[in-house]
Amino acid sequence: MKLPPLLVYSVLRLLAFLVPLGILWFFFPIFREFWWLAALFAALIGISISLLFLRSPLSDASRAIYARRSSKVGSAPSDEDIEDAEPSGAEGSDPNGPDANGSNDSGANGSGANGSGDAGSRHAA
Numbered sequence: 001m002k003l004p005p006l007l008v009y010s011v012l013r014l015l016a017f018l019v020p021l022g023i024l025w026f027f028f029p030i031f032r033e034f035w036w037l038a039a040l041f042a043a044l045i046g047i048s049i050s051l052l053f054l055r056s057p058l059s060d061a062s063r064a065i066y067a068r069r070s071s072k073v074g075s076a077p078s079d080e081d082i083e084d085a086e087p088s089g090a091e092g093s094d095p096n097g098p099d100a101n102g103s104n105d106s107g108a109n110g111s112g113a114n115g116s117g118d119a120g121s122r123h124a125a
Contacts, residue, residue, distance in 0.1 A: 005060035012054055017046035 021042035024031045031038035050058075 005057065005064045009054065009057040009061040012057055013046070013050055016049040016054070017042055020045040020049075 021038060024038040024041060025035075028038075031041075
């Protein structure tokens with residue numbers, strides 16, 4: 001039976017901390033009094049051990065996590081798929097829609113879509 005890579009890595013990381021902690025407590029009596037200092041040194045030693053010797057289990061655990069997440073995410077449609085499924089007429093259209101003549105511009109004189117500008121509303125230059 002093959003153990004899950006995340007479990008293997010977690011146990012090895014715990015051992016990389018607990019073994020130095022036990023050695024410091026049992027063989028150095030000063031660390032029994034200053035337990036927090038022993039924990040600090042054990043954490044530093046554990047990090048060093050894990051960086052030097054646990055690279056392969058870390059890679060295996062990372063691959064397993066990535067594979068599990070990508071299989072879950074793969075079932076839901078991505079944003080790109082949703083955007084590609086939109087109808088092509090939705091892009092670039094005027095939100096106000098075309099006027100009765102079929103044009104979207106308001107004319108050169110700014111009189112509106114129907115061309116019947118009100119002379120009283122224009123400012124004199």
